[in-house]
Each structure stands twice: as structure tokens, then as C-alpha cells.
Amino acid sequence: MTDFPPMQNDLLLRAARGEPVERPPMWVMRQAGRYLPEYHEAKGKNDFFACCRNPQLACTITLQPVLRYKNLLDAAIIFSDILVVPQAMGMTVEMIEHKGPSFPNPLRKPEDLEKLSTNVDVKKELGYVFDAISLTRRELNGMVPLIGFSGAPWTLMSYMIEGGGSKMFIHVKTWVFKYPEESKRLLQMITDVVVEYCAEQVVAGAQLIQIFDSWAGELSPSDFKIFSLPYLRQISNRLPEVIKSKGFEPVPMTVFAKGAWYALDDLCDSGYNVVGLDWLHDPAEAIKIANGRVTLQGNMDPGALYGTRETITSEVERMISGFGGGKQKYIVNLGHGITPLVDPEDMRWFLEEVKRVGSLEEKSLPATLI
Ligand SMILES: Cc1c2[nH]c(c1CCC(=O)O)Cc1[nH]c(c(CCC(=O)O)c1C)Cc1[nH]c(c(CCC(=O)O)c1C)Cc1[nH]c(c(C)c1CCC(=O)O)C2
Numbered sequence: 001m002t003d004f005p006p007m008q009n010d011l012l013l014r015a016a017r018g019e020p021v022e023r024p025p026m027w028v029m030r031q032a033g034r035y036l037p038e039y040h041e042a043k044g045k046n047d048f049f050a051c052c053r054n055p056q057l058a059c060t061i062t063l064q065p066v067l068r069y070k071n072l073l074d075a076a077i078i079f080s081d082i083l084v085v086p087q088a089m090g091m092t093v094e095m096i097e098h099k100g101p102s103f104p105n106p107l108r109k110p111e112d113l114e115k116l117s118t119n120v121d122v123k124k125e126l127g128y129v130f131d132a133i134s135l136t137r138r139e140l141n142g143m144v145p146l147i148g149f150s151g152a153p154w155t156l157m158s159y160m161i162e163g164g165g166s167k168m169f170i171h172v173k174t175w176v177f178k179y180p181e182e183s184k185r186l187l188q189m190i191t192d193v194v195v196e197y198c199a200e201q202v203v204a205g206a207q208l209i210q211i212f213d214s215w216a217g218e219l220s221p222s223d224f225k226i227f228s229l230p231y232l233r234q235i236s237n238r239l240p241e242v243i244k245s246k247g248f249e250p251v252p253m254t255v256f257a258k259g260a261w262y263a264l265d266d267l268c269d270s271g272y273n274v275v276g277l278d279w280l281h282d283p284a285e286a287i288k289i290a291n292g293r294v295t296l297q298g299n300m301d302p303g304a305l306y307g308t309r310e311t312i313t314s315e316v317e318r319m320i321s322g323f324g325g326g327k328q329k330y331i332v333n334l335g336h337g338i339t340p341l342v343d344p345e346d347m348r349w350f351l352e353e354v355k356r357v358g359s360l361e362e363k364s365l366p367a368t369l370i
Helices: 011-016 037-043 048-053 055-068 084-088 110-115 127-140 153-162 170-178 180-204 221-227 229-245 261-268 283-290 302-306 309-322 344-359
Strands: 094-096 100-102 146-151 208-213 253-257 274-276 295-300 330-334
Touching: 011 208, 011 330, 037 048, 037 055, 048 055, 048 084, 048 094, 048 127, 055 127, 084 153, 084 180, 110 180, 127 146, 127 180, 146 153, 146 180, 153 170, 153 180, 153 208, 153 229, 170 180, 180 208, 180 221, 180 229, 208 229, 208 274, 221 229, 221 261, 229 253, 229 261, 253 261, 261 274, 261 283, 283 295, 283 309, 295 309, 302 309, 302 344, 309 344
Parallel strands: 146 208, 208 253, 253 274, 274 295, 295 330
Antiparallel strands: 094 100
């Protein structure tokens, strides 16, 4: 797939590659989702994963925020879910309304690993994602770049073992502390699928790949180095080679390890172009630690969108000033996904304020904020 329309806005790709930009690009995790009335309308009575499996519907939902916030959002992210990977490995995952994902048969004992498919045919199992990406890339017509994504091995392993969301992580902690070798075997199996999955997303037209390690913060700093980081590194090491072997150009890669503030230094050396930050990071501190090694992405508290317009403005000013004005090596985002019940007009205000403040010369930023 190479005959896509030329890009009209490539701010995101330039910032991800570390090139200077006239203003920081912005997009929002979960920008296509439950806070948008048109999402509910398009989804209708369809099951969540049925929407993911329908390329036309996935394309429509992906485009919704880009069209609603025209000339504000600088990227689209393909509508899908991280849990399509466990499905491709043979597990059943359901999305239960008002509750979230649920696995009827989670992996509870090391013997359960035998239930997983070996030699997963990624093109066959996840072909619908690649079709959705190619279709969306054509429909975007070069308006903004299209982001592809995958869950990180540690986060996917946690879901596969816990069977859904969790507060205490009893089951996956049992694996980590009782069955560390089997845990590593599972992490390796997942990593192999994730590398192929991300490579095929690029072949289909994805222009940047983000790896979501949403549950990284459940690991201690030393366990993060054993059960998450090596697999994140394998992905960033192997992915460009696999993409090249398929005859395509590698794309920038982002890692978002939520809650792993202690690992920022390591993440800056993990082979990714961009490191996503949650709102537990102070921007100026993060810049100091990164020291120019990567582009940083983030990190306003998504909860700030429940505040007043004045609060949103001051949070935006604080964030962009904290990141030094954002004209290089910075991408604006929230510190995690946008939450339901945010007023779409407050989201618009956020984006408009980011564009205004992000376009200011550094010397015009409110002095007290720099
Ligand atoms: C952990 C995780 C999941 N899915 C994802 C993650 C990693 C990011 C993160 O940490 O938030 C990733 C994801 N899920 C979805 C996207 C689409 C693209 C985008 O960011 O706009 C992306 C990138 C759509 C979705 N994924 C889901 C919805 C809501 C489905 C609905 O109720 O209609 C959407 C739009 C469902 C989902 N999917 C998942 C959960 C826990 C839930 C239920 C709770 C929730 O909605 O926040 C697993």
C-alpha cells in the first residue's frame, strides 16, 4: 500500500522525528469514543468488537473527532482495541456494557498456555484491522497522519491472566512471583505477535505506532526491568527490521508506560522516538531527564476537562510552558484517555487553547509560567 494521497499536515511526524515545528501537534488518547454523541450513534446496537471488525464502521468512528475538530487535531488513531491481540491468540474477549472487557476463560495456570494458538497467522486473524487502516488512510486524504497501536506485552499478559480490569492484580502477581519463567514465556509469545501485528499495520498505511503499557505502574521498578522493559525494547529493535523486510519504510514509534514514572530514564533509551507521559510527571522535570533524547508526549490530567474554561486554559498554559513552549520534541496529549461525560465543547476549548498557546513565541508565554 503506497499510493496514498500526499500529506497536508505532517506536524505529528515531524515532531516525532525530532524536527522543529511551528507549533506542537496535538491529538488525544481515546479521541474517538464514548464522550462523542456521534460515536454512540454510529455504534448503535453493534457489539464493541463487531465495530472493530467492520472496517467501514471503524473508519467512520476514527474520522469522527478529526472532522468534528477540523484544523485542530493533528492525528487520527485507528479505532480498535488492544485486546484484539489476545483474540488473535485464541482467547475469547467480550466487551460488557458499563463494565469493560471480560475474558470468560482467562489464563490461570501455566498449563493454560497450551490453550493459546502457536504460529498465529496475524494477516488472517487481524486482517480486518489492516483493512480498516488502509480504508481510513484513503478517506483521510492526507488531512492528518494515521496512528496504529498495540498493547504492550506486560499489559496484554495482565488482561489475559486477570480476565479483565483489576484492582489488586492477584492472578497476574501470582504468575510473576510464582511462575516467573512461564510469565516470560507468555511475554515472549505475545511480543512475537505484537511485532508482526505492528509491522502489518505499517504495511496497511499506519504512519506511527504507539505501544500502550497501561498497567506498567503495577510493577515495581525492578520488576518493570524484568517483565516489561525487555519486551518493549524487543519491539522497538525488531519492528523496523521486519517492516523493511516487507519492503516498507519504518515509521516513528511511541511508548506510553502509564504509571512508570520511575522508568523515564530507561524509556528514553529504549529505542522509541516518542515517550508518552501521564500526569504524574512534572513537564520540566521530564524534559531534564529526557535531555533531548526523545520527543515527549502528554500530559494534562484528563480530569481537568471537567473543570471550568479558565482552569482548562491555565492547565494548558502550564503544560506547554513546562515543556518549554513545545516547538521541538513535544506532542500535546492528555496523560491518559479522555473520559466519558466530558462535554465535547470543553474538548474543543482545550484544543483551541492548545493551538493558541502552542503558537506563541516562547518570549510571549506568560512569564510566571516559564
Ligand atoms: C487498556 C486499554 C484498552 N483499550 C485500549 C487500552 C490502552 C489505552 C488505555 O490505557 O486506555 C486502547 C484503545 N481502545 C480504544 C482505542 C481507540 C482509539 C482512540 O484512542 O481513540 C484505543 C487506542 C477504543 C475503545 N475501547 C473501549 C471503548 C469503549 C467501548 C464502549 O463502551 O463503547 C473504546 C471507544 C473499551 C475498552 N477497552 C479497554 C478497556 C479497559 C475498555 C473499557 C473501559 C473504557 O471504555 O475506558 C482496554
